[in-house]
Amino acid sequence: MTHPVLPIIQAPMFLLSGPEMVIASAQAGIIGSFPTPNTRTADELEQWLITITTALDTPKHRQSWAINLIMHPSYPRRESDLELAVRYRAPIVITALGSPKDAIEAVHSYGGKVYADVITLDFAKKAAAAGVDGLALVCAGAGGHTGFLSPFAFIKEVRSFFSGDLILSGAISSGEAIHAAQVMGADYVYMGTRFIATQESMAADPYKQMVVASNLSDIVTSDAVTGVKANWLRASLQQAGFDPDNMPPAADINFAQASIDAKRWRDIWSAGQGVGHITKEESIEQVVAALHQEYQASVNHWQGQSL
Secondary structure, eight states: OOOOSSSEEEOOOTTTOOHHHHHHHHHHTSBEEEEGGGSSSHHHHHHHHHHHHHHTOSTTTTTSEEEEEEOOTTOTTHHHHHHHHHHTTOSEEEEESSOSHHHHHHHHTTTOEEEEEESSHHHHHHHHHHTOSEEEEEOTTOSEEOOOSOHHHHHHHHHTTOOSEEEEESSOOSHHHHHHHHHHTOSEEEEOGGGTTBTTOOOOHHHHHHHHHOOGGGEEEESTTTSSOEEEEHHHHHHTTOOTTSOOSOOOOOTTOHHHHHHHHHHSOBOOGGGGGOOSOBOHHHHHHHHHHHHHHHHHHHHHHHO
């Protein structure tokens, strides 16, 4: 796999990541990704894959993208989405909300890698036993469907039994945080919230403006919207008629009702705890350049401290 300029996987974000974001991320020197439910049909997914693979058909960029598959049994396109991922030889297939087992043999058949999103140690052990190439440790503070474990504890325990790629996520929005993740033993970081307010994001302008205006105190964790714990923007919950300080019980989980789930995410906006680092709308190229500068400054600082 081509080594990126920075060890970042632009996280697959529901309703926000599309071909433009994936292509811009890869061309800026990181790994771009998107979740397949962002397309309404298998035909539309194929068109997205044609667009991405055509734009990135160079030795430098061909391996710099990933596709995110929902593996939950209730998701009706689970098999067809996997078939398309294989047909277009996705370099990385990221599995979420279900076992990665069914994807591994198919993706390995052409040399692709399978990374599994995990939020607990038990899930990490099961995915490792299944034969995944990498584990994405979704920790406390992550945007969208979030974890609850400290990255310090999670990554240390996982490294005791897993030698593959580790991707760390959870409030990672700066170059200093990328460096810190590497020091802890991560190979890559997931970064989603940092790209919501970019020009290439599919987020609506009011969503981008809310992200720019928000900080850590504006993040509310709740399973009332989708049935799975996620981090939401307080003002967005209020706009939708919720009381952020008194959220209702958990909603039902049913990925077969894709239109309903999409409406929830379209009307109520998510962000991670690193949202306060975002102060303006920029292009992905500008964001990556700023992150690279922060990252290099952090590396140089600590190298100087160790002399």
